[in-house]
Protein backbone atom coordinates (compact mmCIF):
# COMPACT_ATOMS: atom_id res chain seq x y z
CA UNK A 1 0.00 0.00 0.00
CA UNK A 2 1.29 3.46 -0.81
CA UNK A 3 2.04 5.75 2.05
CA UNK A 4 -0.56 8.37 2.70
CA UNK A 5 0.81 11.76 1.94
CA UNK A 6 -0.15 14.50 4.27
CA UNK A 7 -1.53 17.51 2.57
CA UNK A 8 0.13 20.70 3.71
CA UNK A 9 -2.16 22.94 5.65
CA UNK A 10 -3.23 25.95 3.74
CA UNK A 11 -2.62 29.21 5.52
CA UNK A 12 -5.71 31.13 6.47
CA UNK A 13 -6.44 33.72 3.88
CA UNK A 14 -8.21 36.22 6.04
CA UNK A 15 -8.17 39.03 3.60
CA UNK A 16 -10.31 37.25 1.08
CA UNK A 17 -13.11 37.04 3.59
CA UNK A 18 -13.53 40.77 3.67
CA UNK A 19 -15.82 42.49 1.32
CA UNK A 20 -15.55 46.13 0.50
CA UNK A 21 -18.78 47.92 0.98
CA UNK A 22 -18.94 51.58 0.06
CA UNK A 23 -17.05 53.58 2.64
CA UNK A 24 -16.11 50.72 4.95
CA UNK A 25 -15.14 47.11 5.26
CA UNK A 26 -17.61 44.62 6.62
CA UNK A 27 -17.01 41.07 7.65
CA UNK A 28 -18.73 38.63 5.38
CA UNK A 29 -18.34 35.82 7.88
CA UNK A 30 -18.58 35.74 11.64
CA UNK A 31 -15.83 34.48 13.84
CA UNK A 32 -16.26 31.33 15.85
CA UNK A 33 -16.95 32.21 19.51
CA UNK A 34 -15.19 29.05 20.65
CA UNK A 35 -12.10 29.16 18.48
CA UNK A 36 -11.75 32.90 18.40
CA UNK A 37 -10.57 35.23 15.74
CA UNK A 38 -9.24 33.62 12.60
CA UNK A 39 -11.83 30.86 12.58
CA UNK A 40 -14.68 31.86 10.39
CA UNK A 41 -18.11 30.35 10.47
CA UNK A 42 -19.18 28.76 7.22
CA UNK A 43 -22.39 30.09 5.77
CA UNK A 44 -25.21 27.65 5.24
CA UNK A 45 -28.81 28.05 4.27
CA UNK A 46 -30.14 29.02 7.68
CA UNK A 47 -27.14 28.55 9.92
CA UNK A 48 -23.46 29.13 10.27
CA UNK A 49 -21.03 26.51 11.46
CA UNK A 50 -17.38 26.29 12.44
CA UNK A 51 -15.31 23.77 10.57
CA UNK A 52 -12.84 23.55 13.42
CA UNK A 53 -15.02 22.69 16.41
CA UNK A 54 -18.36 22.02 14.68
CA UNK A 55 -19.98 24.92 16.49
CA UNK A 56 -23.28 25.74 14.83
CA UNK A 57 -25.36 28.85 15.16
CA UNK A 58 -28.82 29.08 13.71
CA UNK A 59 -29.85 32.28 12.06
CA UNK A 60 -33.28 33.75 12.36
CA UNK A 61 -34.78 35.23 9.30
Ligand SMILES: [Zn+2]
Pocket residue numbers: 032033034035036039050051052053054055
Ligand atom coordinates in the same frame (compact mmCIF):
# COMPACT_ATOMS: atom_id res chain seq x y z
ZN1 LIG B 1 -14.91 26.79 16.26
